[in-house]
Amino acid sequence: MTPIILKVNGKEVARDVPGETLLSDFLRETLRLTGTHIGCDTSQCGACVVHVDGKAVKACTMLAAEADGTEVTTIEGVSNSGLHPMQQAFNDNHGLQCGFCTPGMIMSGIDMVNRYRAAGEELTEAAIRNELEGNICRCTGYHNIVRSIQQAAGEM
Ligand code: FES
Ligand code: FES
Numbered sequence: 001m002t003p004i005i006l007k008v009n010g011k012e013v014a015r016d017v018p019g020e021t022l023l024s025d026f027l028r029e030t031l032r033l034t035g036t037h038i039g040c041d042t043s044q045c046g047a048c049v050v051h052v053d054g055k056a057v058k059a060c061t062m063l064a065a066e067a068d069g070t071e072v073t074t075i076e077g078v079s080n081s082g083l084h085p086m087q088q089a090f091n092d093n094h095g096l097q098c099g100f101c102t103p104g105m106i107m108s109g110i111d112m113v114n115r116y117r118a119a120g121e122e123l124t125e126a127a128i129r130n131e132l133e134g135n136i137c138r139c140t141g142y143h144n145i146v147r148s149i150q151q152a153a154g155e156m
Pocket of ligand 2: 095096097098099100101102136137138139140141
């Protein structure tokens with residue numbers, strides 16, 4: 001077992017975890033933060049995206065032990081009151097079609113808006129589509145997801 005201490009959604013968490021535990025399993029099964037979804041076993045779908053120290057990470061590609069000392073934000077922690085602008089935009093544009101991929105889409109969307117803003121670059125529709133490469137929408141309905149991120153980019 002490996003002792004880890006990290007912050008999850010602003011609260012300190014201290015646990016002993018088996019060394020092979022994935023961050024995605026730790027969040028879902030140990031902390032019961034089931035908004036982080038598992039949609040594949042090949043690290044391709046992006047349903048498990050969370051933020052680690054402010055950057056989007058596929059939680060199924062990281063060990064819980066590697067998250068020791070970090071700050072993790074899950075979909076449950078993106079807003080302290082009401083909906084985050086990205087959540088509101090997905091609601092407004094019907095971007096949450098299946099709901100299963102949605103947490104990962106929202107976490108990736110927030111990350112891309114923040115990154116492009118920090119770099120002083122425009123987050124164009126083409127850039128959003130390119131950035132969503134790691135998030136699979138199996139119902140192929142990317143249009144509303146892209147529109148949602150465009151709306152949120154103007155409001156965040
Ligand atoms: S569950 Fe992590 S990428 Fe699919
Ligand atoms: S909206 Fe989730 S798979 Fe298409």
